[in-house]
Amino acid sequence: MISVKDVSYIYMKGTPFEKTALENISFDVAEGEVLAIAGHTGSGKSTLIQIMAGLIDLQSGFVEIDNLPVTDKKIRRLVGIVFQYPEHQLFEETVELDIAFAPKNFELSDAEISARVEEAMRLVGLPPELKKVSPFELSGGQRRRVAIAGILALKPKYLILDEPTAGLDPLAKENLLKEIFGTVKKSGVTIILVSHNMEDIVRFANRVIVLAQGKILFNGTPRELFVQDKILARAGLEPPPITQLLHKLGIEENILSLDEAEKIILRRFHLPNST
Ligand SMILES: Nc1ncnc2c1ncn2[C@@H]1O[C@H](COP(=O)(O)OP(=O)(O)O)[C@@H](O)[C@H]1O
Ligand SMILES: [Mg+2]
Structure with missing residues (x-):
């Protein structure tokens, strides 16, 4: 398990250029889960994962990986981090x-x-x-x-990926996601995925943490998140397109996937089943 407790971080601390990147962040990552970390650019995602991997020194709070402090050299074998690009x-x-x-x-x-x-x-x-x-x-x-x-x-026992599909074309992106959440996940690694793609989060994550301006706005399942319009708006995030479309059609149910959408549209508009 990874435990993050009361972590705050300020860049260029003590200078006129001080910038608070994280404020009182606490959460756990259980073995075997896929945790997504979502949030707008500048919300603190990359700072947080670098702290979790022991690459940025803690200023306050603590991080433990399998009961070892993140400062222990042994954690380098436990945590693998894939940066953007x-x-x-x-x-x-x-x-x-x-x-x-x-x-x-x-x-x-x-x-x-x-x-x-x-x-x-x-x-x-x-x-x-x-x-x-x-x-x-x-x-x-x-x-x-x-x-x-x-x-x-x-x-690594814990694999942290920072926007792993950024900049790839749609086919390469889809293939890479299939690999990460197919064979790689099956190999038993716990995955922490930084992403602002809500569709990817819905498809692959068990849990999502939403950051905004260095604070945790939400920690729960993707399904719980997409009924929280205010939280999404504050974080500058949007529900998956299919969810938005159904809301425009006046269907307020919390539909996240194409399969779910198909069922509800067929039922609502009394259409014959295609299969
Ligand atoms: N090396 C740095 N020096 C000063 N400020 C930084 C540095 N890296 C990030 N920041 C600032 O910290 C905040 C969080 O950045 P970051 O963790 O990169 O967010 P994200 O990954 O969500 O885009 C932003 O306001 C950013 O400008
Ligand atoms: Mg980043």
Whole structure:
């Protein structure tokens, strides 16, 4: 379990440029859940996940990962973090070397590293024949998979992803989401997903935390969130398009998916079932 308790963070503290990024943030992440962290740009999402991964020093409050303080070096093996546009950090000559880069710091045998590279490639859906290819010959979507595989090769128990599909075309985005919430999730990792895409959150997250101006506005299920119009408006978020459409049609029920929408539209407008 990850416990975040009373965490506040101020950038450039003690200068005229002080900027409060987080204020009294408390929540837990249970093993096996998919937790989404949503919020407008500047709401504090990236600061929060960097604190959870021990990359930004705490100023107040505390974070514990499996009962270890986040300052303990052992947590580096527990928490993997994939930054936004992680493919910008690829630099090795081959896909294999790039994925092996971080595990090489962990005193693992060559055989173990190579097994981890293969497994990580499988999890993100990269065919093994790409091992010897330069990352720079790959498509944008494939490069991002290489970067994610590099983190998975560390075998983290908790995987934090900051807007993992930002900037990808719709097909690459959909394929990557299927991989992350299919094979990667099945491998047993607990996923913390930073996203402002409400459709993705509805489809994949068990729980969502909404941040606005460094504070938690909401912590609950996606279904509970989408009846909270005021919270959504304050956070600058919108329900999924299908939910908005049904509201425009005067159907105020809390419909989140296409399947649910189909059923209710057929019923309301007395249409024959298509199947
Ligand atoms: N390195 C930094 N120095 C000063 N202010 C920063 C820095 N990084 C982020 N901030 C500020 O902290 C707030 C939260 O930023 P961030 O955590 O990046 O939010 P998000 O990821 O939700 O867009 C914003 O007001 C941002 O401008
Ligand atoms: Mg961010």
